[in-house]
Amino acid sequence: MVQTNATTGEDRPDSPAVVGPLHVTATWPVRLGTVPPLANRFTARPESGPDVSLGLQRSPVVALAARSGRVSAGSSHDILRCTGKTQLAAYQAEAQWQARAVDLLLWIDASSRGSILSGYVQAASTLAAAVPGGTAEETATSLLHWLGSTDRRWLMVLDDVSDAGVLQGLWPRGPAGRVLITTANPQAVAGLRDVLVLELGPFSPREAMTYLVSRLSQDPDQRRGAIDLIQDLGCQPLALAQATAVIGSSWLNCVDYREQFYRRMSVFNSPSGGAVPPAAVTWTLSVDHAGQLAPGDSAQACLALAGLLDGHGIPASVFETETARTYLIGGTPPAERPDAPGPAALAALEQSGLLIVDRQPALPVVRMHPPLQRAVQLAMLPELLEQAGTAAAGALLEAWPASGRDAWAAHELRSSATCLLRATGGLLWSDGCHPVLLRAGQSLDEARLTGPAVTYWSELATLAGRELPPGHPDSLVIVEHLAAAFLAAGQVSDAVSWYERIMADWSRALGSDHTRTLSARISLGRVLVAAGRAGEAISVLSAALADAEHAYGVGHPECAAIRDEVAAAYRATGQLSEAIRLYRLILGERERSLGSQHPSTMATRQLLADAYMADGRTKEAISQFKKVIADRQRSQGPSHPDTLRATEALAVAYHQSGRMASAVQLYEQVHRGLDRALGPDHPDTLTAAVNLGRVYYSVGRLTDASAVLRDTVDRGERVLPPGSTVTQSARESLASIVGE
Secondary structure, three states, X not given: OOEEOOOOOOEEOOOOOOOOOOOOOOOOOEEEOOOOOOOOOOOOOOOOOOOHHHHHHHXXXXXXXXXXXXXXXXXXXXXXXXXOHHHHHXXXXXXXXXXXXXXXXXXXXXXXXXXXXXXXHHHHHHHHOOOXXXXXXXXXXXHHHHHHHOOOOEEEEEEOOOOHHHHOOOOOOOOOEEEEEEEOOHHHOOOOOOEEEEEEOOOOHXXXXXXXXXXXXXXXXXXXXXXXXXXXXXXOHHHHHXXXXXXXXXXXXXXXXXXXXXXXXXXXOOOOOOOOOOHHHHHHHHHHHHHHHOOOOHHHHHHHHHHOOOOOOEEHHHHHOHHHHHHHXXXXXXXXXXXXXXHHHHHHHHHOOOOEEEOOOOOOEEEOOHHHHHHHHHHOOHHHHHHHHHHHHHHHHHHOOOOOOOHHHHHHHHHHHHHHHHHHOOHHHEOEOOHHHHHHHHHHHHOOOHHHHHHHHHHHHHHHHHHOOXXXXXXXXXXXXXXXXXXXXXXXXXHHHHHHHHHHHHHHHHOOOOHHHHHHHHXXXXXXXXXXXXXXXXXXXXXXXXXXXXXXXXXXXXXXXXXXXXXXXXXXXXXXXXXXXXXXXXXXXXXXXXXOOOHHHHHHHHHXXXXXXXXXXXXXXXXXXXXXXXXXXXXXXXXXXXXXXXXXXXXXXXXXXXXXXXXXXHHHHHHHHHHHHHOOOOHHHHHHHHHHHHHHHHOOOHHHHHHHHHHHHHHHHHHOOOOOXXXXXXXXXXXXXXXX
């Protein structure tokens, strides 16, 4: 499908498909995402800063970029690029919010495609008061479509864009909206249409003096030598912030600090090289000062831990885990040290200007300038890097929320796991793939971030091939996840190729009849069916069944499970007689071994009934459906949702065979039962309502049909994800009756 790019208006074949409009139910105004708090004694840069407000009036997209030409990104002196872009963007966002100039404020971490998509999904979920269905890419497209058409005034801040490619197909645009970008690299937005780039450099001398005086307002004597210190630090915002943090929390004045600064500068400078930037020196003095404020070596250890994770927002809970606490106190179990210095270490680092503990969001986070993190990483000795990296991995894993809970925390932990992987090289592969890397990928799968999941598992598979020996079990597990990610992303042909590789790898490593290999062969069969290659699927699954029967015996449960898959493949190819033969065989085996009321037996009988219906053998289908219902009523009760779903299948059979009175009675029974069991807004209840409305229409009860379907449309638009097939079906059925 070809979509129109939200920013350029050009056709983009890689844009995700629109799944439907976003039905916004929010109460206005709304702010989404966490705007970083303004620094102590923040200044709006009246002399050296660009007029962002005027820029947003002139252009729908404004980019705040570090002034080019100083240092290259990624160098050891990259901390010069901390010029206050994010702070200025936060100030502008808060100013527009406080002035009620916007109805919607969105702050998005744009450091990676995954973080952007996570932010978009969170925004859509909040605006629609429900978690949208489909993939994250589809949800993002629904949000962008709404932003492009709404008359609500909105401002989106995309913080720390490293490369315009991460926003491909995800650019926000709309007549009522404005976009503010921050980036350390002006080239990241170069060439983009309709983007006004505003560069930001050092403070002006007067701004620097105003900032220093306000930061050192408690003791005027500390400001002695301020003019010289400002000149030495080149009016650099980060260097001044760190210097004033140290002076303000000590007995030093500006003269004293300058002496320390020059002594440290002499250590860094070499006869053959030029002088290092001031910010590359001030942070090391801050580390020394933090060490004086916190017990032992906890401040240095805490800084190393924070330096390896995602500085845009590290959940504070990571530093409270037993793993982190043990590391911060030098390996002593926390139970033996009740005075664990984790909070004290964070406080010391914050007092020294090295990080910020942001307590304003529901989930407190620790923030640290990413360029400063790179400087910390480059300064780490190998032993410290290994200790900090191992502790960070364990702490992330320990802090991870249970599956499906706290999506925002999971996003921040994923980002930190990715940063840790990049910062530590092969450390997380020393004993196979560290579990935190697998957990990060699984979290992407759970969040339906299909594109980022494919990218992540692909990169992990490449690393596994380089770091682990051939045939290592962890490599095979990663490839399994990659194949599943391709399938979830709809890239079926790629999924088939990877499942074929998985099958071959497990077969070589464990043998063709090992449980793990058989599972891989079944997965390959399923994806072949999904790819429309059911004939090949039958061949693969039949061979797997033969091997399983030879290894375990014909009556083994593993063989019955594979027969289920073979029967499903036969049904997919339209070979219904063969599918019915296998289902009858499986049903007989399960009745004998498990009993008629075992869940597997009842599920098999249901599949057999469905196959009879597909083959036009309605009488046999109705007989089997009745048996399923009777067994479920005895084992689960007449009001159980599974019993009601089986009853609905019988209603469909009656409907198709023309027994309309019986069909109407059962459809009504199912709808009432699901309403009581699951509630009126549950998707299954609403689906049953659509079926009831349609059968009412079939028997001429137009008033009843119209009432049921209108109520279903109203409920679906309120509680179901945008583009829900249930809501769409109800709307189409209603339109055929009343023309709405």
